[in-house]
Amino acid sequence: MARAAAKVLRPVAIAPSIVTPLKPAIRPRRRLRRGETLFGAGDPFGPLFVVRTGHFKTLASSANGQVQVTRFPMAGDVLGLDGVDTGFHQCDVVAFDNAEVFVLAFAECERWAQDTENGQRLMRRTFAREITRSHDHMLLLSATRAEQRVAMFLLDLSERYCRQGESRSRFALRMTRQDIGSYLGLQLETVSRLLSHFQREGFIQVQGREISMLDFPALWQLTGHTPDSHRPLIEPILDAQGNLPFVSDAGDGPASM
Amino acid sequence: MARAAAKVLRPVAIAPSIVTPLKPAIRPRRRLRRGETLFGAGDPFGPLFVVRTGHFKTLASSANGQVQVTRFPMAGDVLGLDGVDTGFHQCDVVAFDNAEVFVLAFAECERWAQDTENGQRLMRRTFAREITRSHDHMLLLSATRAEQRVAMFLLDLSERYCRQGESRSRFALRMTRQDIGSYLGLQLETVSRLLSHFQREGFIQVQGREISMLDFPALWQLTGHTPDSHRPLIEPILDAQGNLPFVSDAGDGPASM
DNA sequence: CGCTACATTGATGATTGTCAACAAGTGTGG
């Protein structure tokens, strides 16, 4: 702990050149048009991606052909980890709108992880967060009712959009009802019905994909959670300029090693 | 790839001292009695564990108190990764029977990852596999019916027990109907009913926790999958003696970096 | 303007959860 604290005093905002040999301006990027696929299931695993702008959905498909939306990534989220295991991607990643992603050679990430504590923490946490995220989603899919799921979905999205600079209480859904249903393990009709239901109850206002959140407490109550019971957010692996941020390692404090 | 091949010729069975400074005989272990908890949600993250003998269940709990079984780990499986993200464990891990686990200081794992290609591959894959496993489970939970889930569960368990040296077609469940239900997102009564149903159809024979698999093709048909559509297994991070195995990196072949 | 994709709403039924009773097995203590 004391050692970590000492480290914090080292250069933080201005990443040392050993950490980011590439200047942000020349960090490779890739642009996608609305509807375009970043990579598809079966593609050989290549670089990782970090969303810079735009909104995506990731589609996991099982052997028998069924498809499910597993995430709705946006700025700061990492894409491509699903290919590390087998060497081939398991997911399709599709852009909802015109988007831009940073391209990170996986070898470069491993160099960070080997050369710097900070990079190692980032990589480790990026992987680990993916695991806890999946656990949360599994809990949602197995032990909640449709009403709860939709409420949780709205609140989660509201917060994430808010963090992107949009209004917390007024935003536009990027995805169809079917995407939402797939993500939540529901049929699109059920989603539609529940949104209408929430509107009748005065919790929200819906107009197609335009959502106004009118009664946060009511929605939270539906979920059975409290607003503060959310997990702390992980810092993105790259900031908006393409630099490595410095992350404190809250996770290593208790680890007595 | 050529460099990796060269490595294969190096001593493999007898791990070089730089890889495993601790001799297997003195690798720390921990014994658990039936029903004992390896670690619980909220515990500070410490070492990782690799199951040597025995059978476990892992329980993920959400903020509002609901609990779900997320895995049924057995020999070779890694426990404790769920704490890497936040620094605190998110899961309870409970032993079904008297069990023994290897204890791996996380720092030691990171040393492997930094010092050797092989260790890095092992760590990377261990994390990544956890992610793909979760995706598979999410698909199961969202888009299948109870009948499929129970059939998949039986086939999966059959194969895993078989790999532990037990019979593929005759084995004993370690967990209760409730555990199975929780794992599959079903009520225990539903599980019980479906097992009885499968028995009436002649697919299996059930006697409490004793299962005889009588008609594999029929069960596979229920799942909608084929036996070979399974993902390849990952090598355990430690073999039964506590040594690091050597893993080929099929995953890096297509990655053009 | 008409085509297409997306969304809403209703009617209906199937799957699954809930409640309840009972059986079987296990361990404990008298």
Next chain:
DNA sequence: CCACACTTGTTGACAATCATCAATGTAGCG
């Protein structure tokens, strides 16, 4: 050794949630 409590598993009856099918409405786009 038996009685007892306790956990686990089975089965039935019933209800509720949610999926399915179908019809209609709406918005975007060439």
